[in-house]
Amino acid sequence: MKSRVRLHITRLPLLTWLGLPLLVLYLSVNYFLGESRNPDWVRADLPGNGTLPAEAAIPTPPPLQTTPVPWDRRGIVTIWFDDAWQTQYTISLPIMESFGFRGALAVPTLAINNENYMSWAQVRRMQFKGWEIASHTRNHICESAKFDEKTVDYELNGSYEDLRRQGIRADFFVSPCGIELPGIREIAKQHYLGLRTVEPGFTDLPPKDVYFINGFTLTNESTVGDIRTLLSETKASLKWLNIIFHSIDESGSKYSVTPDTFSAMLEEVRNSGLPVLVPSEVLSRIFK
Structure with missing residues (x-):
């Protein structure tokens, strides 16, 4: 009996050493699986990948949590990211956070979860971090000829409902490629506080037309x-500067900006001393 007890005791450390790597492996796998899931703060009533069943009642997301502050009669900067590219989450977001900035993300809803684009969990995480999510239609159609009354309804009303089903409140609409079509502004006025275009220029404060930013x-x-010049003009004119980025990467494509250039541009924004606000914050200050 004593010999068997001694044998059991001498083998215990060996079993422990064999078990430790397995425990570490188990915890590591669970950690990485957890990172791929929706974050803890995602609405508990969103099953599966966070999409509500078609027959479910569409929730009404709460308004963006902001602290109303009266406008101090200075120019204002808003930093936009159109199309929800993956690099806007993996590269732009950390750089923006390093400067203490929050931005606005224009989301074409049917692009989400596709290659090179964000996932819905990532979009929700950005909203949780204080970013403003804007509707950018469903398919990002830029050809005016492809829009009839039915398509306008499908793209605008559809994207609005897509975002709501994900528990995301969108108070701004961004027209794809800046297209102007009959019916777009009317639908935008039904759902949104404002509409942003890609028409170059500064926006007056208060805006003359919140549906043409x-x-x-x-x-x-x-x-x-270029950024330095825009910021100087913003200071002098006391207007609203909306800066629009797309992909942040080294691809060299027309609408890409390298991470180093992006960081240097944000440094200019910080050095300007101008407030950096998301769109709803701008309107809440101006019209308070």
């Missing part, structure tokens, strides 16, 4: 000097 689209030819 101007913006400057940056390309692979845009420079830090």
Whole structure:
């Protein structure tokens, strides 16, 4: 009996050493699986991948949580990211956070969960971090000829409902490629506080028309000097500067900006001393 007890005791450390790697492996797998799931803060009533069944009642997401502050008669900057590219989450978001900035994300809803685009969990996480999510239609159709009355309804009302089904409140609409069509502004007025275009220019404060917000689209030819000039004009004119980014990467494509250039541009924004706000915050301050 004593010999068997001694044998059991001598084998215990060996079993422990064999078990530790298995325990570490188990915890690691669960950690990475957990990272791929929807974050803890996602609405508990969204089953599966977070999409409500078609027959379910559409929830009404709460308004963006902001602290109303009266406008101090300075120019204002809003930083936009159109199309929900994956690099906007993996690259832009961390850089923006390093500067203490929050931005606005324009989402074409049927692009989500596709290659090179964000997932719904990532879009919701950005909203949770204080970013504003805007509707950008369903399919991002840029050809005016493809829009008839039925398509306008499908793209605008449909994207609005898609976002609501994901528990996302969208108070702004962004027209794809800045197209202007009969019916778009009317539908936008039914659901949204404002509409942003890609028409170059500054927006007056208060805006003359909240359903025609101007913006400057940056390309692979845009420079830090261009941003510096825009910021100087914003300061002098006391207007609203909307800066529009697309992909942040090294691809060299027309609407891409490299991470280094992006960081340098944000440095200029910070050095300007101008407030950086999301669109709903701008309107809440101006019309308070």
